[in-house]
Each structure stands twice: as structure tokens, then as C-alpha cells.
Amino acid sequence: MSENVEEVGGTGPSHRGVELGVGAFLALLALIGIYGSIKVGIGWASDGPRAGFFPFYVCLIILFSCAVNIVQVLMEAPDGRVFAYWSQLTQVGSVLLPTVIYVLAIPYTGIYVASAVLISFFMRWFGQYRWSVAVAVGVFVPVATFFMFEVWFLVPLPKGPLETMLGY
Amino acid sequence: MLADVGNLFHGFAVVAQPFNLALMVLGIVLGVIVGVLPGLGGANGIAILLPLTFSMSPTSAIIMLSCIYWGALFGGAITSILFNIPGEPWSVATTFDGYPMAQKGQAGEALTAAFTSSFVGALFAVIIITLVAPLVASFALEFGPPEIFSVYFLAFCSFVGLSKEPPFKTIASMMLGFALGAVGLDQMTGQLRMTFGFPQMLNGFDFLIAVIGLFGIGEILLTMEEGLSFRGNAAKLNMKVVLHTWAKLPRYWMLSLRSCIIGCWMGISPAGATPASFMSYGIAKRISKRGHLFGTGEIEGVIAPETAAHAAGTSALLPMISLGVPGSPTAAVLLGGLLIWGLQPGPLLFTEQKDFVWGLIASMYMGNVVGLIIVLTCVPLFAAILRIPFSVIAPIILVFCAIGAYTVHNNTFDVVMMVAFGVAGYFLKKTNYPLAPMVLAIVLGDKAEEGFRQSLLASQGSLSVFWSSGLVSTIMALGLIALFWPLIQNGFTKVRASLLGPRPAQ
Numbered sequence: 174m175s176e177n178v179e180e181v182g183g184t185g186p187s188h189r190g191v192e193l194g195v196g197a198f199l200a201l202l203a204l205i206g207i208y209g210s211i212k213v214g215i216g217w218a219s220d221g222p223r224a225g226f227f228p229f230y231v232c233l234i235i236l237f238s239c240a241v242n243i244v245q246v247l248m249e250a251p252d253g254r255v256f257a258y259w260s261q262l263t264q265v266g267s268v269l270l271p272t273v274i275y276v277l278a279i280p281y282t283g284i285y286v287a288s289a290v291l292i293s294f295f296m297r298w299f300g301q302y303r304w305s306v307a308v309a310v311g312v313f314v315p316v317a318t319f320f321m322f323e324v325w326f327l328v329p330l331p332k333g334p335l336e337t338m339l340g341y
Numbered sequence: 342m343l344a345d346v347g348n349l350f351h352g353f354a355v356v357a358q359p360f361n362l363a364l365m366v367l368g369i370v371l372g373v374i375v376g377v378l379p380g381l382g383g384a385n386g387i388a389i390l391l392p393l394t395f396s397m398s399p400t401s402a403i404i405m406l407s408c409i410y411w412g413a414l415f416g417g418a419i420t421s422i423l424f425n426i427p428g429e430p431w432s433v434a435t436t437f438d439g440y441p442m443a444q445k446g447q448a449g450e451a452l453t454a455a456f457t458s459s460f461v462g463a464l465f466a467v468i469i470i471t472l473v474a475p476l477v478a479s480f481a482l483e484f485g486p487p488e489i490f491s492v493y494f495l496a497f498c499s500f501v502g503l504s505k506e507p508p509f510k511t512i513a514s515m516m517l518g519f520a521l522g523a524v525g526l527d528q529m530t531g532q533l534r535m536t537f538g539f540p541q542m543l544n545g546f547d548f549l550i551a552v553i554g555l556f557g558i559g560e561i562l563l564t565m566e567e568g569l570s571f572r573g574n575a576a577k578l579n580m581k582v583v584l585h586t587w588a589k590l591p592r593y594w595m596l597s598l599r600s601c602i603i604g605c606w607m608g609i610s611p612a613g614a615t616p617a618s619f620m621s622y623g624i625a626k627r628i629s630k631r632g633h634l635f636g637t638g639e640i641e642g643v644i645a646p647e648t649a650a651h652a653a654g655t656s657a658l659l660p661m662i663s664l665g666v667p668g669s670p671t672a673a674v675l676l677g678g679l680l681i682w683g684l685q686p687g688p689l690l691f692t693e694q695k696d697f698v699w700g701l702i703a704s705m706y707m708g709n710v711v712g713l714i715i716v717l718t719c720v721p722l723f724a725a726i727l728r729i730p731f732s733v734i735a736p737i738i739l740v741f742c743a744i745g746a747y748t749v750h751n752n753t754f755d756v757v758m759m760v761a762f763g764v765a766g767y768f769l770k771k772t773n774y775p776l777a778p779m780v781l782a783i784v785l786g787d788k789a790e791e792g793f794r795q796s797l798l799a800s801q802g803s804l805s806v807f808w809s810s811g812l813v814s815t816i817m818a819l820g821l822i823a824l825f826w827p828l829i830q831n832g833f834t835k836v837r838a839s840l841l842g843p844r845p846a847q
Contacts, residue, residue, distance in 0.1 A: 225534060
């Protein structure tokens with residue numbers, strides 16, 4: 174994964190490296206699945222195949238396919254293709270990080286407050302909107318969502334201290 | 342047969358209730374928006390909006406959700422033609438000729454042709470569904486576990502054989518879906534498996550979470566990476582252009598018919614709308630007299646992929662309602678909806694839930710008519726949505742994805758899983774692992790496993806049960822043919838080449 178490739182327009186991790194990484198990761202998942210299947214039994218019991226029977230073979234097939242994929246990548250000569258430029262990966266990361274924080278915050282703040290913060294922050298940071306605009310949209314969307322889900326369609330969403338304070 | 346006609350009219354009566362009509366229009370509009378916006382597609386759009394239907398009757402719910410689907414199918418064409426950005430994978434082929442047409446100032450013609458051929462494709466597929474689905478369902482009522490498993494086998498094998506992705510990547514992705522679907526409570530023995538002591542894993546991985554993560558979050562990450570610059574063509578669509586284009590369209594009836602057939606065939610076998618649109622475009626290019634001009638803005642290059650994509654997208658519902666085997670991720674989400682509303686998908690629907698099935702079929706007819714009218718009249722409105730900057734749209738889509746993921750089980754852990762699926766989706770997509778087979782495998786995993794284990798139980802563990810009767814062996818053989826289709830095709834070309842090869846040049 175670490176081999177860097179230079180190309181016009183910037184550098185980034187090589188496509189080949191990521192390809193191998195994904196293959197190895199899937200193989201790892203398959204191994205975990207095989208371990209889990211063997212733990213519950215992959216043979217036959219008096220009432221037929223045991224719980225691990227089906228997933229065991231499924232994971233074996235994953236392992237085999239990954240092996241084929243990895244060998245195929247290794248057989249080809251490195252073509253110097255980059256997976257994505259670092260600048261692009263930074264872009265991806267700068268969306269992913271706020272999303273992760275948002276998701277982890279939901280159980281504590283409720284979905285409405287977290288959403289308002291996410292939208293305002295996103296608009297301010299990426300869109301360079303004025304704070305007033307960003308906050309206005311950030312507040313409007315959750316409020317509209319609240320009426321749509323909780324009031325009209327009667328679907329409860331996670332709520333935090335603010336909603337409790339307001340009496341919901 | 343006659344009873345079916347009566348049922349269909351009853352279905353129309355159900356759909357024509359004002360409440361259902363309103364839901365239909367709402368569904369189409371939401372669907373077009375979903376289809377136009379990057380990061381939201383038919384499958385995860387429906388997955389996100391599924392919770393809105395929890396308090397409705399199943400018939401109203403399916404009308405709204407299926408209309409979102411039709412809307413999304415229509416919406417993909419708008420972005421492809423005006424912005425050269427395929428809103429959906431199946432509209433990629435539409436950009437080849439649609440965008441050049443728009444650049445030449447023929448955006449109106451291109452849009453009218455696209456919408457009308459979408460409509461024609463869908464109508465053809467719905468008629469096929471009306472005629473064939475009840476027959477398939479009554480036939481399938483006789484199926485035992487080996488036959489049921491063999492149908493799943495056929496469905497998944499066609500994925501491997503017909504997919505453009507490397508076969509072992511398709512297999513890996515599909516099997517990963519089965520493995521994820523197997524996590525949690527084992528339906529047959531009641532045992533917990535592969536949970537490794539984590540209480541969050543007890544319920545396993547819900548495919549709706551996977552859909553929202555893989556297609557929604559993953560797509561947003563991809564869009565961010567590419568960096569979006571929308572430079573679109575103006576959308577002017579007045580009645581004169583529409584009528585003018587309509588007058589031109591009938592002369593392409595042969596092209597339409599061929600695209601319809603390709604679409605239906607690809608849609609019923611679970612290869613889906615995307616390969617259907619490419620295949621139809623490719624064949625049209627080869628056959629058409631103006632084939633060498635394709636790619637420069639030929640109207641035929643818009644008609645072919647759009648007709649096929651819509652026919653495939655619609656006919657993907659045929660195996661879903663008659664067999665319980667969805668033909669596309671979106672059909673899979675609809676199937677997931679059925680389970681949530683307490684309906685058992687499969688052949689029994691036709692006998693036990695007549696209102697529901699025929700309401701759905703009637704809504705396919707009505708939904709496409711309503712859809713055509715809405716998109717023809719509201720194109721500028723929908724095109725304007727794309728001009729909203731991505732820095733505003735992206736966080737709103739993220740919020741709706743989170744809401745959709747949460748409401749599946751009212752569980753905040755699912756939202757975290759959604760993000761994990763999103764990151765996985767980003768990497769898998771970039772490395773050419775197809776996501777659709779994974780989603781279908783998560784949905785169908787339990788049922789396929791049940792069919793497999795029950796068959797083996799009956800045969801005391803011998804695999805010969807899958808070759809025990811004419812029917813089951815035929816389906817299994819078809820599955821194997823589909824699985825090895827690329828090899829068979831290769832062999833065929835080689836044989837033909839060696840037969841033609843030795844002929845001396847004169």
C-alpha cells in the first residue's frame with residue numbers, strides 16, 4: 174500500500190497497492206468467517222447441516238477468489254497507475270472525518286442538533302458561505318425534517334438533551 | 342387470464358384513489374430528484390425513504406416507492422444529457438450521444454427522445470409483467486427447496502457470467518454478501534454464529550444499511566474525490582419541440598422494439614439496467630446505417646440505451662413479485678420493504694395479496710404515464726436542482742442517509758455501520774468489485790441458505806438432489822451456462838475463427 178507512484182498532476186498510492194490491500198482485507202474477513210463457522214460447527218448434526226455449514230463454504234470461496242485476484246495483480250507488471258492523487262484523498266478524508274464525528278455524536282446530541290452542526294460546518298468550510306447563510310440552512314433542514322418525520326409520518330428519530338428541554 | 346384482466350382493473354381502481362394518486366406524484370418528484378442528485382440513486386433513495394411508508398398500507402407504500410423508482414429512472418437522463426454527468430450508472434450510455442446533442446443545441450430533442458423512449462421501454466416491460474408474472478407465479482407455487490435454491494443459483498450465476506467486472510471479483514463480492522447475511526441468528530437451528538460476542542452483531546447486517554452505505558456514502562466520497570464542476574446546458578423544453586420530436590420517433594420503431602427486448606431479457610436475468618443500456622447502444626451502433634456517426638449526437642444513440650435501461654429496470658420487478666428473487670439492487674430494496682410491511686414475497690403474493698400485486702402492476706402503468714408528463718413539463722426545475730452547489734447538497738444527503746439508516750431498526754449503531762459500509766464501498770468501487778451482487782446476496786442469503794440446507798436435509802447430504810428432476814436440473818444447467826458464459830462465448834468465437842480461418846484469400 175505504501176509504494177508511491179509519480180505521475181503528471183501529482184502523486185498518490187499506486188492502484189496496484191490498493192488492489193492488493195483490498196484483496197488481503199477481504200481474505201482476512203473470510204478467515205474470520207471461517208473461524209466463526211468452525212466455532213459453531215460445520216458438520217452435520219442430527220437435525221441436518223449445522224449453523225456454520227453454509228458460511229464456512231461461502232468464506233472458502235471468498236478466500237479462493239481473493240487468492241486468484243491477488244495472483245492476477247501480482248502477475249501483471251506495475252503499470253504506474255495511481256489509485257487517487259493525495260490531493261483527492263485529502264478531499265475524501267475531509268468529508269469522511271466530519272461524517273464520522275457526526276455519526277458518533279448522534280447518540281449523545283440527537284440527530285437534529287448534530288445535523289444542524291454538520292450542515293452549517295460543511296457549508297462554511299467547503300462552500301465558503303457566510304456564517305449567517307450556513308447556519309440558516311443548517312437549522313432549517315433539521316426543523317423541516319422534524320416536522321416531516323416526527324409530526325407527519327410519525328417516525329421517531331434519536332433525540333438529545335435539547336429536544337428533551339423543549340418537551341419532546 | 343380473464344380473471345387477471347379483472348384484477349388489473351381492480352388494481353387501477355385502487356391506484357386511482359386520490360390519496361394514492363397524490364403519493365404517486367410525490368413519489369415521482371422525489372424519484373426524479375433522487376435520480377438527478379449525485380450520491381443518491383434509485384436503490385438508496387428508496388432505502389432512505391422507506392421509513393416514511395411504515396405507517397401506510399402496503400399498497401400505498403409500494404405505489405409511492407415504485408414511483409420513486411420510475412422517477413429515478415427518468416431523472417438519470419436529465420443529468421446525462423444536460424450536464425454530461427450520469428446521475429445513475431444506467432444512464433452512462435445516454436451521455437455518449439445525449440450530451441453532444443445538447444451541445445449542438447438539441448437538448449430539447451434529446452430530452453424528449455430520452456423520456457419518450459424510457460416510457461416506451463417501461464410500458465413494454467409492464468405489459469410483459471402483466472402477461473407473464475401470474476403464469477410464472479402459478480408455476481413457481483409447485484417449487485420445493487431444490488427448485489428454489491436452483492433459481493437463486495441461476496440468478497447469482499448470471500451475475501458472474503454477464504458482469505463486465507472480473508469474474509472472481511464478482512464472486513468475492515457476492516460471497517462476502519452471503520457471509521455478511523449469515524452473521525447473527527441462524528434461522529434453522531436458532532444458534533448464534535459469527536457474532537464473536539458482540540451484542541451489536543446479534544441481528545446481523547441489514548442490507549438496507551449496506552445499500553445506504555455502499556451506494557449513498559460511498560458515492561458521496563467518490564464525488565468528492567472527482568471534484569464536481571457542473572457546467573450544464575440550458576434546458577428549454579417547449580411543446581413545439583416535444584411534438585416535433587414525437588413526430589420523428591415512430592420511424593425508429595424497430596430500434597425501440599429491439600431495445601425493449603434486450604432490456605427485458607437483461608432485466609429479468611439479474612444483470613440489470615446498466616449492461617442492458619450498454620448492450621443496446623452497442624448493437625444499435627453496429628446495426629444502424631448512421632452507426633459511424635454515433636457519439637456525435639445521434640438521436641438513435643439516445644433512444645437505444647434509454648429504452649433498454651427503462652425496460653430492464655421495470656422488468657427487474659418481474660422475478661421479484663413472481664419468485665421473490667429481485668433482479669436489481671433497487672428491486673431488492675423494494676423486496677426488503679415487502680418484508681417490513683409483513684408480506685411474504687414470492688408466488689403466494691398472487692393468491693394471497695391480490696390487491697397489493699395488482700395495485701403494484703397498475704401503478705406501473707399509471708406511474709410511467711404520470712412520470713412522463715411530470716418530467717416533460719418540469720425539466721428546467723429539476724435541472725436547477727443540479728445547480729445547487731455540492732457543498733450544500735452533500736451534507737443534506739449525509740443527514741438523510743443517517744436518518745434512513747437509523748430508522749431501519751431505531752439503532753444508532755446502524756448509522757456507524759453505514760459509514761463503515763460507505764468507506765468499503767468507496768474502495769470496492771474504485772477497485773472494480775461490483776456492489777450489486779453483494780447487496781442481493783445479503784438480501785437473499787438466508788433464503789438461499791435455507792433452500793440449500795433443506796434440500797440437503799431431504800437428500801441426506803447428497804448434492805445429487807439438484808439434478809433429481811427435469812425442472813431442477815434444467816434450471817441448474819442454465820445457471821452453469823450463465824456462469825461460464827464468457828468462456829463459452831470465447832470458445833464459440835475461436836471455433837468459428839478456425840472454421841473461417843483456413844479459407845484462402847482469392
